[in-house]
Amino acid sequence: MTDTTTSTTPSTQDAAADLVARSNRLGADPRNTNYAGGNTSAKGTRTDPVTGEPVELLWVKGSGGDLGTLTEKNLAVLRLDRLRALVGVYPGVEREDEMVAAFDYCLHGKGGAAPSIDTAMHGLVGAEHVDHLHPDSGIALATAADGEALTAECFGDRVAWVPWRRPGFQLGLDIAAVREANPQAIGCILGGHGITAWGATSEEVEARSLEIIRTAEEFVAARTARLAEAGEHPFGAERDGYGALPADERRAKAARLAPVVRGIASHDAPQVGHFTDSGEVLDLLAREKLGPLAELGTSCPDHFLRTKVKPLVVDLPATATVEEITARLTELHEAYRADYAGYYERNADDASPAMRGADPAIVLVPGVGMFSFGKNKQTARVAGEFYVNAINVMRGAEAISTYAPIDEAEKFRIEYWALEEAKLQRMPAPKALATRVALVTGAGSGIGKAIAERLAAEGACVVVADIDLEGAKRVAEQLGGPDVAVAVRADVTSEDDVAALVDEAALAFGGVDLVVNNAGLSISKPLLETTGKDWDLQHDVMAKGSFLVAREAARAMIAQRMGGDIVYIASKNALFAGPNNIAYSATKADQAHQVRLLAAELGEHGIRVNGVNPDGVVRGSGIFAGGWGAKRAAVYGVPEEELGAYYAQRTLLKREVLPEHVAAAVFALTGPDLSQTTGLHVPVDSGVAAAFLR
Incomplete structure (x- = not known):
C-alpha cells in the first residue's frame, strides 16, 4: 500500500481564504479550466475545539460550483487522519463508489459543501496544496493517441503521466503513488481527463499549475504553426460550400432554424436553446474532419456530461436552404435517436439508471453555427461553452497527434454513473414555467x-x-x-x-x-x-x-x-x-x-x-402615468390621486386592481x-x- 501520510506544516488561519483567492484567480481565465471544472485544496492545522489539540484538516472545493466564483461556503472541510484511514478499509475499485459516503464521516465541524468525488485525490496526495484543472491544452495532450510519449516530450520528467481512470478513490491512490515515485515532478497529465499539480505553498502550486498549462499551450501552438507552414490545418482542408456565411445572413438563417432545432432537441423533454457562431465553431464546421471528429465525441467527463457523447451534425453545405435543412434534420434526428438508444443498450446493465432521453444536446449546422440545449438558459449556454472546449481539445490533439478520446463504455460509465444519477435526483423540482x-x-x-x-x-x-x-x-x-x-x-x-x-x-x-x-x-x-x-x-x-x-x-x-x-x-x-x-x-x-x-x-x-x-x-400603470389617468379623473370628477380608489368603490369587491x-x-x-x-x-x-x- 502506498504511504500517503506525508505530514503537513501548520497553516495560518487564512488557509481557506488563500485557497478561495487562488481558486478565483485560476477560474477567472478560461484557458485554465472550463466552467465548473476541476477543484483545488489546501491542508493545514487547526485547534480541535473539543480536545484543544491540533488537528490536520483538508479544505477542498466541494461538489458542484465553479472555481471562478468559489466562496468559503463552497469548501468541504475534512479531518486528514480520518480521510487517510479510509485507505485501510478501501474495498477495491469495484466498490470505490462506496467511499463517497464515507467522506461524510471525515467532515470537521458543521456546514460547508458536500465532498466531491475528487476528494481522495486531494487528501491522499502528499502535498500541502493541490490543483486539479481541465485546461483545453492539457486535455489535448491527455486525449492524444500517444499522449504519454508527448507528455514526456513536452515536459521531460517534470510532469508525469497517469493513465485514464474514472474519477474516484482509486484515481486518488494512483496519483499519490505517481507523485511518490516521481519526486521531481510538479504534477501530472491525467489520460483523457485533465491535469493535477501540487506544491508546498499556495503560491507554488498555482505557479506550477500555470506552468503546466502554458507549457502545453506553447507545445500545441508550435505544432499548429508547423502545420500551417506546410499549408495544413489540424481539422483538414476547408470544404467547398461549407464556409461561414456572412454574419447578417448567418444569424438570419439561424433565427429561422432555431425553433426547428429546438423542437427536435425537445422531443423527450422541453429544452431551452443557445446559439453560438464563434470562430472556433465555424472553422470546425467548414473542415473535412468535422464528421469523423464529431463521431468520436468528447472525452473529458465535464464535457460529455453536458454535451452528450456526440453532437448531431447536419451534413449539408452552407448553401442549403432552410427548407432543405429542416427536412434533413428530421431524418438525422431519427438516426441520432436510434444511435443513442444503441449506445445505451450496448453498455447498460441491470443496475444502470433508465435512459434519460435520446435527443441531441448539440446540433451543428455548417456555415451557420452551433445550437446547444439544456433545462434552462445557463445550462444550454454552458453546454455550448463545453463543446467549444471540446473543439479546442480536438484541434490541439490533431495538431500534435491524433485525437483519441476514451471509449464509449467508459463514457457510459460516467454518463450513467449511479453517483451522477443520485446528484440529478437531489436537484430541486423545476418551477411551473421552467424551459418556457x-x-x-x-x-x-x-x-x-x-x-x-x-x-x-x-x-x-x-x-x-x-x-x-x-x-x-x-x-x-x-x-x-x-x-x-x-x-x-x-x-x-x-x-x-x-x-x-x-x-x-x-x-x-x-x-x-x-x-x-x-x-x-x-x-x-x-x-x-x-x-x-x-x-x-x-x-x-x-x-x-x-x-x-x-x-x-x-x-x-x-x-x-x-x-x-x-x-x-x-x-x-x-x-x-x-x-x-x-x-x-x-x-x-x-x-x-x-x-x-x-x-x-x-x-x-x-x-x-x-x-x-x-x-x-392605476398604480404602477404606464398608461395612467402617461396622461390617461388625469383625463379619466377629469371625466369622473375626482382628483387624479384618488382615481384608483374611485375605481375600486364602483366594483363589487371594493378592491383596487x-x-x-x-x-x-x-x-x-x-x-x-x-x-x-x-x-x-x-x-x-x-x-x-x-x-x-x-
Missing part, C-alpha cells in the same frame, strides 16, 4: 413589467420587449440578466420590428412558447374630439400590433411543434361602454375578438389563445392548471357587473 420562453410586449414598465417579473419568477426565460429600450434593459437586468431575460426594442406597429423581435427570441433562447400582447396606450377623448390620428395610433399599436406579434410568434411555435400560449391583455372596455374613449374601447374589442379567432385557428397546433380583461389599474393582479391572471392561464383552456377571457376588475361575460 416568454415574450412580453410593453414590458419596460407597468403591467408588462409585472407580467415579466411573474413569469421569470415562475421559471420562464423572458424577452422584455418595449419601444423604450432603456426601460426594457432595466427590467431585463432586474430579472437576472441574459441567462434569464433579454431586452429588445420593438415598435409593434412595424412588421420588420416584430419579425426581428421573434428572431431575437429564437437566437437568445431557441424560440418562443408564451406571448403576452400587452403593449398599449390610450387617448381619452369624446367622439367629436377624436381625430383620425388618435384612432389610427391606438388601432396600430393594440389591434395591428397584437396581430403582427401573434402571427410571427405563431410561425415559430408551429415550427417548434411544442404548442404554446398567446395571451392578450385586453380590457373591461372591450365589453363595457364607458364614456369618452371610443378609439381605445373599439381597439380593445378588436383584441378580444382576435382571441376567439386565433383560439379557433391555432388549436390544431396545440397553441392556446386567451385574454385578460383588466380595469382600473394592481399590475401584479393582471400578472397573476397571465400565469394562471399559461401555467399547468388550465392546460385545457383556450378562447377564455379572464376579468381582473374586482367585479364590474356591466362587463360580465355572457
Whole structure:
C-alpha cells in the first residue's frame, strides 16, 4: 500500500481564504479550466475545539460550483487522519463508489459543501496544496493517441503521466503513488481527463499549475504553426460550400432554424436553446474532419456530461436552404435517436439508471453555427461553452497527434454513473414555467413589467420587449440578466420590428412558447374630439400590433411543434361602454375578438389563445402615468390621486386592481392548471357587473 501520510506544516488561519483567492484567480481565465471544472485544496492545522489539540484538516472545493466564483461556503472541510484511514478499509475499485459516503464521516465541524468525488485525490496526495484543472491544452495532450510519449516530450520528467481512470478513490491512490515515485515532478497529465499539480505553498502550486498549462499551450501552438507552414490545418482542408456565411445572413438563417432545432432537441423533454457562431465553431464546421471528429465525441467527463457523447451534425453545405435543412434534420434526428438508444443498450446493465432521453444536446449546422440545449438558459449556454472546449481539445490533439478520446463504455460509465444519477435526483423540482420562453410586449414598465417579473419568477426565460429600450434593459437586468431575460426594442406597429423581435427570441433562447400582447396606450377623448390620428395610433399599436406579434410568434411555435400560449391583455372596455374613449374601447374589442379567432385557428397546433380583461389599474400603470389617468379623473370628477380608489368603490369587491393582479391572471392561464383552456377571457376588475361575460 502506498504511504500517503506525508505530514503537513501548520497553516495560518487564512488557509481557506488563500485557497478561495487562488481558486478565483485560476477560474477567472478560461484557458485554465472550463466552467465548473476541476477543484483545488489546501491542508493545514487547526485547534480541535473539543480536545484543544491540533488537528490536520483538508479544505477542498466541494461538489458542484465553479472555481471562478468559489466562496468559503463552497469548501468541504475534512479531518486528514480520518480521510487517510479510509485507505485501510478501501474495498477495491469495484466498490470505490462506496467511499463517497464515507467522506461524510471525515467532515470537521458543521456546514460547508458536500465532498466531491475528487476528494481522495486531494487528501491522499502528499502535498500541502493541490490543483486539479481541465485546461483545453492539457486535455489535448491527455486525449492524444500517444499522449504519454508527448507528455514526456513536452515536459521531460517534470510532469508525469497517469493513465485514464474514472474519477474516484482509486484515481486518488494512483496519483499519490505517481507523485511518490516521481519526486521531481510538479504534477501530472491525467489520460483523457485533465491535469493535477501540487506544491508546498499556495503560491507554488498555482505557479506550477500555470506552468503546466502554458507549457502545453506553447507545445500545441508550435505544432499548429508547423502545420500551417506546410499549408495544413489540424481539422483538414476547408470544404467547398461549407464556409461561414456572412454574419447578417448567418444569424438570419439561424433565427429561422432555431425553433426547428429546438423542437427536435425537445422531443423527450422541453429544452431551452443557445446559439453560438464563434470562430472556433465555424472553422470546425467548414473542415473535412468535422464528421469523423464529431463521431468520436468528447472525452473529458465535464464535457460529455453536458454535451452528450456526440453532437448531431447536419451534413449539408452552407448553401442549403432552410427548407432543405429542416427536412434533413428530421431524418438525422431519427438516426441520432436510434444511435443513442444503441449506445445505451450496448453498455447498460441491470443496475444502470433508465435512459434519460435520446435527443441531441448539440446540433451543428455548417456555415451557420452551433445550437446547444439544456433545462434552462445557463445550462444550454454552458453546454455550448463545453463543446467549444471540446473543439479546442480536438484541434490541439490533431495538431500534435491524433485525437483519441476514451471509449464509449467508459463514457457510459460516467454518463450513467449511479453517483451522477443520485446528484440529478437531489436537484430541486423545476418551477411551473421552467424551459418556457416568454415574450412580453410593453414590458419596460407597468403591467408588462409585472407580467415579466411573474413569469421569470415562475421559471420562464423572458424577452422584455418595449419601444423604450432603456426601460426594457432595466427590467431585463432586474430579472437576472441574459441567462434569464433579454431586452429588445420593438415598435409593434412595424412588421420588420416584430419579425426581428421573434428572431431575437429564437437566437437568445431557441424560440418562443408564451406571448403576452400587452403593449398599449390610450387617448381619452369624446367622439367629436377624436381625430383620425388618435384612432389610427391606438388601432396600430393594440389591434395591428397584437396581430403582427401573434402571427410571427405563431410561425415559430408551429415550427417548434411544442404548442404554446398567446395571451392578450385586453380590457373591461372591450365589453363595457364607458364614456369618452371610443378609439381605445373599439381597439380593445378588436383584441378580444382576435382571441376567439386565433383560439379557433391555432388549436390544431396545440397553441392556446386567451385574454385578460383588466380595469382600473392605476398604480404602477404606464398608461395612467402617461396622461390617461388625469383625463379619466377629469371625466369622473375626482382628483387624479384618488382615481384608483374611485375605481375600486364602483366594483363589487371594493378592491383596487394592481399590475401584479393582471400578472397573476397571465400565469394562471399559461401555467399547468388550465392546460385545457383556450378562447377564455379572464376579468381582473374586482367585479364590474356591466362587463360580465355572457
